[in-house]
Amino acid sequence: TLAWMMALYANCSDPRDGEACRECDSCLNIIKAIQNGTDGRSVIEKPVSERGIDAIRALESQARYHCRDRYWWFIIDEVHNLTKPAFDAALRLWEKPPQQARFILCTTAPEALPRTVLSRSFIFNLEKIPADVTAKKLLWPICKREKFDIGKDTLLQIAEKVSGHPRDALNLLTQWIAASEGGVEPEDIPKLLSSLEASAPYEAILHYCKSIVHGKTNKALYVLNYMTRHEYFIDRVIEQMQQILYRWVHAEHLADVRYEDDMMEINPVVPKEPKAKRQCIIEMGQVLRLCLDAQDRIKQYRCNNRAVLEQLAIEITGITAAWDAR
Ligand SMILES: [Zn+2]
Secondary structure, eight states: OHHHHHHHHHHOSSOBTTBOOSOSHHHHHHHHHHHHTSOOSSEEEEOTTOOSHHHHHHHHHHHHSOOSSSOEEEEETTGGGSOHHHHHHHHHHHHSOOTTEEEEEOOSOGGGSOHHHHHHSOOOOOOOOOHHHIIIIIIHHHHHHTTOBOOHHHHHHHHHHHTTOHHHHHHHHHHHHHHSSSBOOGGGHHHHHHHHHHTSOHHHHHHHHHHHHTTOHHHHHHHHHHHHHTTOOOTHHHHHHHHHHHHHHHHHHOTTOOOOSGGGGOOOOOOSSHHHHHHHHHHHHHHHHHHHHHHHHHHHSGGGHHHHHHHHHHHHHHHHHHHHHO
């Protein structure tokens, strides 16, 4: 959406106070394309399904034509998924682009892009939108317009659940509005919110945690790759991981604490022999600290969750691989 907004502004023939006029020929064409979900006269978006060299070649030949608006805009979503030959062809194009061509490369995994691409790009790191802003600026105005009766607290809860993915919040709210008549009953709210929770990749998180606890680096990386490819939220993975670790440490120290759920399937083999047991608990502490560090890093570099989780998997399996061997 932001890429389209940039194209709208840059091609506008009469921008005012830093905003596109939304009335000129170019603006009207782009707005119509956005509404219809199609390419515009001068804005081409390459869908995630076109990742090969053919897509880049098509784009290149298009860029050589004269554009009747100021610039050609080529938007490539999830650009890190381009194939290697496509990247090579694209690099040649980006090194010497046709005069009117501008490229907007979007990615959720900047660390997967070749350095040569990054060094030629002007980089914007997009911050996650805080929950209160999503609730207030996005969800609340819609509810007001649709005369949909819902508490502000509930909107905040929705926004918190989607953790920085406003589109998911929007989808959920639209479903609620479509399915109910003018509002939700307070007693239905917990059920509706839990439907959102079910869509989180609980199974996948469980799998990731299991893999790293049992020292299986490759498996952990595989699951992570799977989760990011399906655009699951991986933000909660570390939280879950910490929860498991706290429970172990508790269970070791406080014999009467018992947890009954799937996460407890993941049990490290704690040796009985006192010295070995002490060593094991020290190592659990190390693992816990790695998790806390990783969480800090995620807060610091919001867009690099995947890189952090990959590194975490490698660090932790370095310790846990020995647990299974014991
Ligand atoms: Zn305009």
